[in-house]
Amino acid sequence: MSISHSTWHVMLMNYNLSPWICMKSEYIMLSMIIPGPSSPRNDIDVYLQLLIVKLKELWEFGVETFDAESNQMFQMRAALMWTISDFPTLAMLSGWSTKENFACPTCNYGTCSQYLKHSRKMCYMGHRAFLPHEHPFRRDKKSFDGKEDHRLAPTPLSGTEVLEELRELKNVFGKVQKKRSRDNKCPWKKRSIFFELPYWETKKLRHNLDPMHIEKNICDSILGTLLEIYGKSKDHVNCHYDLQEMGIQKELQPIQDVVSGTISLAKSCFYMNPDEKRRFCTVYNNAKLPKSLCLEYITLCA
Numbered sequence: 001m002s003i004s005h006s007t008w009h010v011m012l013m014n015y016n017l018s019p020w021i022c023m024k025s026e027y028i029m030l031s032m033i034i035p036g037p038s039s040p041r042n043d044i045d046v047y048l049q050l051l052i053v054k055l056k057e058l059w060e061f062g063v064e065t066f067d068a069e070s071n072q073m074f075q076m077r078a079a080l081m082w083t084i085s086d087f088p089t090l091a092m093l094s095g096w097s098t099k100e101n102f103a104c105p106t107c108n109y110g111t112c113s114q115y116l117k118h119s120r121k122m123c124y125m126g127h128r129a130f131l132p133h134e135h136p137f138r139r140d141k142k143s144f145d146g147k148e149d150h151r152l153a154p155t156p157l158s159g160t161e162v163l164e165e166l167r168e169l170k171n172v173f174g175k176v177q178k179k180r181s182r183d184n185k186c187p188w189k190k191r192s193i194f195f196e197l198p199y200w201e202t203k204k205l206r207h208n209l210d211p212m213h214i215e216k217n218i219c220d221s222i223l224g225t226l227l228e229i230y231g232k233s234k235d236h237v238n239c240h241y242d243l244q245e246m247g248i249q250k251e252l253q254p255i256q257d258v259v260s261g262t263i264s265l266a267k268s269c270f271y272m273n274p275d276e277k278r279r280f281c282t283v284y285n286n287a288k289l290p291k292s293l294c295l296e297y298i299t300l301c302a
Helices: 041-060 087-094 159-165 211-226 237-246 274-286
Strands: 008-013 028-034 063-067 072-076 083-085 112-116 121-125 207-209
Touching: 008 041, 028 041, 041 087, 083 087, 087 207, 112 237
Parallel strands: 083 207
Antiparallel strands: 008 028, 063 072, 112 121
């Protein structure tokens, strides 16, 4: 979705409240609004400075608070547990670039990435490293990249390791900052302002992803591919050429006719004919759900 104006809201949730009410709108604190019209990118730290100052005060000195239960005043202290954002914003908050070779902040330098020549995008694989050691998928060559995978799961960087790597990195904000060179292999873009909090270095989990956008994108890709929706299907001509380039999944590689020169593509195992698509959409149409999540796809069914 393309929008001409982007406004950013920084909200705080009180995790001392019960789980069933802490996320309700009446208990969410709007700490600031970052005006648009465009994304603040790395400069988001400039806007967060006042919030960080208040968070440091809450941790070091606290604030005098009235306890209605005991009818007494007490010194309340608070700490920021983590951030929750979408994937691009995670890069702005953490300072780790979520693009190019090392896009995964969890796998960090152990990220398995490969540029797909024909699809013109980066592909991130190697997920079998997170499976149990004896899982059959680890020995399955045919269904994956033609190799067995017995690697150990990558270890996320600790706060101390991050600070050690960023010890000599100087933050530059504003329009004077230079664009990253394509030859620059360092995934760090800045030292996050959250490390000014005295406890941030020792936290094991510093940044979380909001699953809303992830679920929507995955749902779009799966349904778009199954129903062969133009522009949304991931099973396109270029991906078949990428399989040929990688030398895997020979049954799905393009086949060129020697006489006519025409190129034919084999159908994937999840291919559905028009009748199967109609039945597939009928099931979704008749499903009793709180919201009709697939309405736009049902209308596209033949």
